[in-house]
Every structure is written in structure tokens, then in C-alpha cells.
Amino acid sequence: MKKWGNPARNLKHSATQRFSSQSFEAVGTVIESADPSFEPGQIVIAHGMGLGVDRDGGLACFVRADASWLVPLPSGLSPLEAATIGVAGFSAALAVDRLESMGVEPGFGPIAVTGATGGVGCQAVGMLARLGYEVVAVTSKPDSRGFFKTLGASEVIAPPGPSDRMLDKGMWAGAVDTVGSDVLAWLLRSARPEAIIASIGNAGGNRLPTSVIPFILRGITLTGINGNSPPTLRRRIWERLGTDLKMRRIASLARVIEPDEIDDVMVQMVAGRTQGRAVVAFCGA
Numbered sequence: 001m002k003k004w005g006n007p008a009r010n011l012k013h014s015a016t017q018r019f020s021s022q023s024f025e026a027v028g029t030v031i032e033s034a035d036p037s038f039e040p041g042q043i044v045i046a047h048g049m050g051l052g053v054d055r056d057g058g059l060a061c062f063v064r065a066d067a068s069w070l071v072p073l074p075s076g077l078s079p080l081e082a083a084t085i086g087v088a089g090f091s092a093a094l095a096v097d098r099l100e101s102m103g104v105e106p107g108f109g110p111i112a113v114t115g116a117t118g119g120v121g122c123q124a125v126g127m128l129a130r131l132g133y134e135v136v137a138v139t140s141k142p143d144s145r146g147f148f149k150t151l152g153a154s155e156v157i158a159p160p161g162p163s164d165r166m167l168d169k170g171m172w173a174g175a176v177d178t179v180g181s182d183v184l185a186w187l188l189r190s191a192r193p194e195a196i197i198a199s200i201g202n203a204g205g206n207r208l209p210t211s212v213i214p215f216i217l218r219g220i221t222l223t224g225i226n227g228n229s230p231p232t233l234r235r236r237i238w239e240r241l242g243t244d245l246k247m248r249r250i251a252s253l254a255r256v257i258e259p260d261e262i263d264d265v266m267v268q269m270v271a272g273r274t275q276g277r278a279v280v281a282f283c284g285a
């Protein structure tokens with residue numbers, strides 16, 4: 001594996017704990033550490049800071065990682081559960097945590113989650129439902145109702161097409177948007193007064209064809225979620241992922257595959273034929 005700047009760790013994916021997810025984050029066992037806060041044998045999660053994006057990622061038996069990218073595996077999670085959650089679930093949890101910190105509470109009204117069959121969306125649905133929120137899953141896949149029922153969504157709807165309207169009937173007390181573009185514009189114009197909308201993804205595009213009207217007439221807040229969080233926040237969010245945000249049967253969201261299946265699964269993903277998460281088991285795990 002290629003090496004890059006300021007390496008402080010060597011992780012080896014051990015015989016029973018070799019998992020890496022679709023964003024190329026990794027869960028594995030430390031085999032060597034130059035930093036005293038991590039020790040050989042410890043199981044850690046590595047994600048963000050360009051891992052798998054502008055640096056080689058977790059699709060390998062060995063990963064060399066900087067200490068600041070690592071989080072110890074929380075006691076409430078198995079390595080497979082953590083790999084299933086991955087950066088998608090971590091980011092979904094950040095969005096849920098943000099909604100809470102901005103005052104959104106269960107009972108305030110429906111929370112919409114868009115791109116709901118995706119890795120971020122389905123986990124946001126499951127976490128919000130677990131916390132007692134009324135969750136509306138917004139998906140372009142109408143045959144996924146059964147999937148969302150098991151996650152606890154109260155309703156499953158399709159996203160509407162583009163519109164020039166500046167306001168629609170106010171429905172959402174909050175939202176987690178993974179799609180962007182026309183879908184985010186629709187969430188903004190159909191949110192209730194004082195709603196909080198968390199923008200986390202751009203699966204449908206980077207544009208935001210909206211107006212200032214939802215902000216100045218309904219007091220809507222649009223808040224951005226960036227998963228490259230500082231270490232203290234990462235640890236707090238991962239602790240929550242192993243406790244109050246832990247979804248029931250989280251590992252069942254993952255399809256565990258072998259490295260030689262990666263290309264095939266990627267093609268299906270790009271074609272929109274996958275749901276949930278793909279976890280790659282390395283080196284004979």
C-alpha cells in the first residue's frame with residue numbers, strides 16, 4: 001500500500017476483524033503504534049480526513065493511518081457493527097446530534113430523511129426512529145416500504161419533481177438531506193416554521209435552486225454537516241453510536257462481500273440497485 005505524510009499507526013485487519021466499508025473507511029486491529037494513546041491489539045475505527053478519497057483507503061489488509069483519524073472501538077459495538085455504520089452512519093449520527101442540539105425534539109412533528117435507502121439515509125431513519133421521532137423516509141425506490149418499516153419509519157414517500165413555488169404546506173419539524181438540489185429546495189419550502197434542515201449530501205447534485213422566502217417568512221434554519229470532525233467530537237458521536245443511537249440489528253444492514261466482488265457491487269451501487277451498506281472482509285476474514 002502506498003504511504004503518505006505523517007503516518008503514526010499501522011493497523012492490521014485481524015483474522016476475525018477485517019472489515020472495510022464502501023467509503024473505504026476501515027475497522028481493524030492496531031499492530032504497531034508510534035502514539036502512546038493506541039496500543040497493539042486494540043481495535044480501532046479509521047475514517048475521514050481524506051481516507052479513501054484523496055489518500056489510499058481501507059480496501060487493503062494493512063492501513064497506515066494518522067492518530068488523529070482513529071477512534072477506539074466503543075464497547076457497545078462489534079467490529080462488524082462499526083464497519084456497517086462506517087462514515088455514513090457516523091455522519092448520520094452527527095446530523096441527528098445537530099438537530100437535537102438545535103432544539104428539535106420528538107413530538108415536535110415529522111422529520112424527513114431523503115435519499116433514505118442510502119447508507120446515510122437508512123441509518124438516519126433508524127436512529128431517529130429509535131429516539132422516538134416520527135420519521136418520513138423520502139425515497140425514489142417505491143418497493144422499499146418493508147425495509148423502512150423494519151427501521152421504524154412512520155411513512156414512506158417519493159420526492160416530488162422540481163417546482164418554482166417558494167412555499168408549500170409546512171410539514172417538517174426537521175430534516176436530514178442526503179440528496180441536495182431540487183430535493184433540498186423542496187424540503188426548505190415544505191418545512192414548518194422554525195424547522196431545522198441538516199444538509200449532509202449531494203447525491204442528486206450540488207445546486208440549490210431555492211429562494212430566501214423559507215428563511216425570512218418561516219424562520220427555517222439550514223445547517224451543514226461535515227463528517228471530518230475533530231477527535232473529541234468523533235469519540236462522543238461513536239460512543240452514542242454504541243449506546244442510545246445504536247440501531248437494532250445494525251449488522252443486518254450490511255452485505256458482507258469478498259474483495260473480488262467489489263467491482264460488481266460498485267457497478268450496482270452507481271446504477272442505484274443497492275440499499276444499505278457493503279462491508280468488505282479482507283485477508284480471509
Ligand SMILES: NC(=O)c1ccc[n+]([C@@H]2O[C@H](COP(=O)([O-])OP(=O)(O)OC[C@H]3O[C@@H](n4cnc5c(N)ncnc54)[C@H](OP(=O)(O)O)[C@@H]3O)[C@@H](O)[C@H]2O)c1
Pocket residue numbers: 087088091114115116117118119120121138139140141178179199200201202203204205225226227228269272276
Ligand atoms: N457531509 C458528510 O460528511 C458526508 C458523509 C457521508 C456521506 N456524505 C454524502 O451523503 C450522500 C449520501 O451518501 P450515502 O453513503 O448514503 O450514498 P449512497 O449509499 O450511494 O445513497 C445515496 C442515495 O441518494 C438517493 N439519490 C437520490 N438522487 C440520486 C441520484 N441522482 N444519484 C444517486 N443517488 C440518488 C438514493 O436514495 P433513494 O433511492 O432512496 O432516493 C441513493 O440510495 C452522498 O452525497 C455522500 O457524498 C456526506
